[in-house]
Amino acid sequence: MKTFDVIVIGGGPGGYIAAIRAAQLGFNTACIDEWKNDKGAPALGGTCTNVGCIPSKALLQSSEHYEHAGRHFAEHGIEVKGLGLNLGQLIARKDKVVKQNNDGIAFLFKKNKVAFFHGRGSFAGQAEGLYQIKAGDETIAGKHVIVATGSNARALPGAPFDEEFILSNDGALRIKAVPKKLGLIGSGVIGLEMGSVWRRLGAEVTVLEALPTFLGAVDEQIAKEARKAFDKQGLKIELGVKVGEVTTGKNGVAVAWTDAKGEARTLEVDRLIVSIGRVPNTNGLNHEAVGLQLDERGAIVVDDQCRTNLPNVWAVGDVVRGPMLAHKAEEEGVAVAERIAGQHGHVNFNTIPWVIYTSPEIAWVGQTEQQLKAAGVAYKAGTFPFLANGRARALGDTTGMVKFLADAATDEILGVHIVGPMASELISEAVVAMEFRASSEDIARICHAHPSLSEATKEAALAVDKRTLNF
Ligand code: FAD
Numbered sequence: 001m002k003t004f005d006v007i008v009i010g011g012g013p014g015g016y017i018a019a020i021r022a023a024q025l026g027f028n029t030a031c032i033d034e035w036k037n038d039k040g041a042p043a044l045g046g047t048c049t050n051v052g053c054i055p056s057k058a059l060l061q062s063s064e065h066y067e068h069a070g071r072h073f074a075e076h077g078i079e080v081k082g083l084g085l086n087l088g089q090l091i092a093r094k095d096k097v098v099k100q101n102n103d104g105i106a107f108l109f110k111k112n113k114v115a116f117f118h119g120r121g122s123f124a125g126q127a128e129g130l131y132q133i134k135a136g137d138e139t140i141a142g143k144h145v146i147v148a149t150g151s152n153a154r155a156l157p158g159a160p161f162d163e164e165f166i167l168s169n170d171g172a173l174r175i176k177a178v179p180k181k182l183g184l185i186g187s188g189v190i191g192l193e194m195g196s197v198w199r200r201l202g203a204e205v206t207v208l209e210a211l212p213t214f215l216g217a218v219d220e221q222i223a224k225e226a227r228k229a230f231d232k233q234g235l236k237i238e239l240g241v242k243v244g245e246v247t248t249g250k251n252g253v254a255v256a257w258t259d260a261k262g263e264a265r266t267l268e269v270d271r272l273i274v275s276i277g278r279v280p281n282t283n284g285l286n287h288e289a290v291g292l293q294l295d296e297r298g299a300i301v302v303d304d305q306c307r308t309n310l311p312n313v314w315a316v317g318d319v320v321r322g323p324m325l326a327h328k329a330e331e332e333g334v335a336v337a338e339r340i341a342g343q344h345g346h347v348n349f350n351t352i353p354w355v356i357y358t359s360p361e362i363a364w365v366g367q368t369e370q371q372l373k374a375a376g377v378a379y380k381a382g383t384f385p386f387l388a389n390g391r392a393r394a395l396g397d398t399t400g401m402v403k404f405l406a407d408a409a410t411d412e413i414l415g416v417h418i419v420g421p422m423a424s425e426l427i428s429e430a431v432v433a434m435e436f437r438a439s440s441e442d443i444a445r446i447c448h449a450h451p452s453l454s455e456a457t458k459e460a461a462l463a464v465d466k467r468t469l470n471f
């Protein structure tokens, strides 16, 4: 039987990064992943690479180009005649980007000498300080096991995904013709990103959201600003709804729902995307064989170091507690490999950034104003609008603002919230600042390139002490 120091089950961002880091640290490492592409070949990278982060961003980019060509180029004096959409090419490009990433990870495995097994990984037993793991048709043994089996889309009760009419994130990324009418259940991250893609490509989009507040986890002021922009774009978002029966017909889907006033309504659409959250995935892991503990949601129970209830068995990423984000999974994967090596792996849950890749983008790190109020923390706030930023004006994209929240007594940055152009990139400065426990004054005194969007970050930091220079 082949024996390894470390066996990783799952080749998504949590698993493949853990495997590479373990191999870098000198461990004889194996990674087992069962994902197949449509030709039945291995497709490393998990949800993120195959049906998540990467393909969604490829479609967001293409659809944004299309919208700019149709709506915004004229303002720049660029005349486009005969603008058309080749959806087949747009999807094919997305698939090519995915394949480049799959191949890139396979190359990294070879480079780092990670042994790859294609197939399902499951616990088979335990003897003499080693775990026996089924890896497809083979059985291998390992001293340490890192479980990184990710998550699956949650379906609406009574409306399973058929990926033709009722779509999960998988089907939502490969619709063959732009639907005239598209419905989405859930105005979370996937709802807004996928809704934006298909709206830009020409669909009339309606989003039904159960909660009465829009983007409840986002700073209220930022969420309000984003909502204004989405309304202007024509994304119809209904809050406080109760979704009832979903019926699939020959040509589409009918959703019975009750609006916030209690009125019964029906939404008839060509396609329905259900994006109501994801559930941890331990399907087929045979965790019972070794007594690996799960919680009531089906997530693997871990401590703050990703240790499970079993010695030398670790779990990272979407299959454990915490935000379901690729970069969180990666950080946990690195930290676990380093802990196995006796080092001090480090994951700071207070500085994990969030980004929603809509237009405008929404990004944040740290506490929201409503969280600080609820916790009774005394804080100062400073905001700066992109409207007053020269680079944003030159770009023709002045929606939104940067917002700083700092401790009233010490001025330490407690949260930074951005809605606007390139928020996904701008947030990194705030993450670095918070990781080093900087004050808003620190950012305010750093020289930022002109003209750049990052000047809005500096100005928002200045605004904390009411001394903006350009507003
Ligand atoms: P996964 O990526 O789910 O990987 C798990 C892997 O394990 C899969 O390949 C699976 O096939 C395999 N596996 C499972 N069980 C077994 C088994 N028993 N044996 C062998 N293999 C097994 N996050 C971001 O940070 N940024 C984004 O922009 C972003 N966009 C997203 C867009 C969409 C549409 C979706 C759905 C998610 C998005 N996410 C994003 C979330 C991100 O994809 C996940 O947080 C991330 O993939 C979690 O990584 P993971 O390694 O824990 O699990």
Ligand code: NAI
Pocket: 185, 186, 187, 188, 189, 190, 191, 193, 208, 209, 210, 211, 243, 274, 275, 276, 277, 278, 323, 324, 325, 354, 355, 356, 357
């Ligand atoms: P989500 O948790 O972001 O949003 C789900 C939404 O559905 C919530 O607003 C919830 O109130 C609503 N909802 C739940 N049940 C409902 C019901 N029965 N009827 C109507 N509304 C209902 O989950 P989503 O969008 O499915 O995404 C899953 C996860 O994937 C995200 O939480 C995030 O971790 C990750 N992701 C990250 C992205 C990024 O980082 N840019 C992009 C896409 C996904």
